[in-house]
Amino acid sequence: MSPPALRCAGVAKSYRRMTVLHDASLEVGAGECVGLVGVNGAGKTSLLRCVLDLVAVDRGTIEIFGIDHRQPTARAALAFLPERFAPPWYMTGAEFIRHLLRLHGLAPAPAGVEEALRSLELDREALQRQVRHYSKGMTQKLGLAAFLLIGKPLCVLDEPASGLDPKARALFKDALRGLGRQGRAVLFTSHNLQDVEELCDRIVVLHGGHVRFSGTPSDCRARYDAGSLEQAFLRCFE
Numbered sequence: 716m717s718p719p720a721l722r723c724a725g726v727a728k729s730y731r732r733m734t735v736l737h738d739a740s741l742e743v744g745a746g747e748c749v750g751l752v753g754v755n756g757a758g759k760t761s762l763l764r765c766v767l768d769l770v771a772v773d774r775g776t777i778e779i780f781g782i783d784h785r786q787p788t789a790r791a792a793l794a795f796l797p798e799r800f801a802p803p804w805y806m807t808g809a810e811f812i813r814h815l816l817r818l819h820g821l822a823p824a825p826a827g828v829e830e831a832l833r834s835l836e837l838d839r840e841a842l843q844r845q846v847r848h849y850s851k852g853m854t855q856k857l858g859l860a861a862f863l864l865i866g867k868p869l870c871v872l873d874e875p876a877s878g879l880d881p882k883a884r885a886l887f888k889d890a891l892r893g894l895g896r897q898g899r900a901v902l903f904t905s906h907n908l909q910d911v912e913e914l915c916d917r918i919v920v921l922h923g924g925h926v927r928f929s930g931t932p933s934d935c936r937a938r939y940d941a942g943s944l945e946q947a948f949l950r951c952f953e
């Protein structure tokens with residue numbers, strides 16, 4: 716059996732004396748979309764930073780398609796969109812996309828560029844402007860378009876829909892569903908439980924660095940005898 720796209724097992728992380736992750740485990744399989752949820756400060760971004768090897772884990776293991784995440788070859792299979800995506804201010808949107816594709820060894824105009832831009836309604840005229848003139852939502856759309864274009868099998872996004880207007884949010888959700896149809900594994904954090912319920916096959920609820928629940932959104936509602944995922948989420952901490 717092939718290994719999952721991502722497996723975190725018993726991950727612990729402390730910053731100085733404060734432990735922010737205690738024995739956190741999760742898995743994301745190919746074609747699966749997993750939502751990582753939790754209140755502010757629960758440890759979501761810290762877990763993603765561990766996956767990306769931006770910080771060293773104190774205990775536990777992380778594997779990407781069965782390879783230790785500390786190996787650069789393992790992380791080559793992963794695309795990450797940070798919460799505050801900040802492309803170099805002096806580039807135009809088009810230059811940024813060309814630059815990113817070149818960094819990933821992709822052709823300057825691979826099939827799908829037009830589709831990715833159109834799917835997020837980033838128009839050609841906007842792409843010719845420097846990104847410092849972009850609104851927050853436009854910058855986020857540029858990040859998402861670039862993220863979609865590099866076509867990695869494991870997609871990790873930190874609060875990708877924050878700053879998007881309702882229409883852009885709907886376009887973003889379509890884009891995420893498209894990733895699943897292409898068999899890619901998706902892990903994203905969000906505070907929007909409606910989006911999470913709509914998009915995710917499974918959710919992982921973190922609280923104080925502990926995994927409080929891991930399973931399908933409907934199992935979460937059933938376990939906490941709740942009418943909505945939001946209610947179930949709140950009962951996870953009682």
Ligand SMILES: Nc1ncnc2c1ncn2[C@@H]1O[C@H](COP(=O)(O)OP(=O)(O)OP(=O)(O)O)[C@@H](O)[C@H]1O
Nearest residue numbers: 730731733735753754755756757758759760761762
């Ligand atoms: N570099 C750091 N040094 C010290 N403490 C940190 C550092 N990064 C995060 N923390 C602490 O770790 C805890 C978890 O933070 P983290 O950013 O992982 O939470 P989060 O679940 O992503 O929160 P949010 O929903 O607000 O983005 C918080 O108490 C935070 O203050």
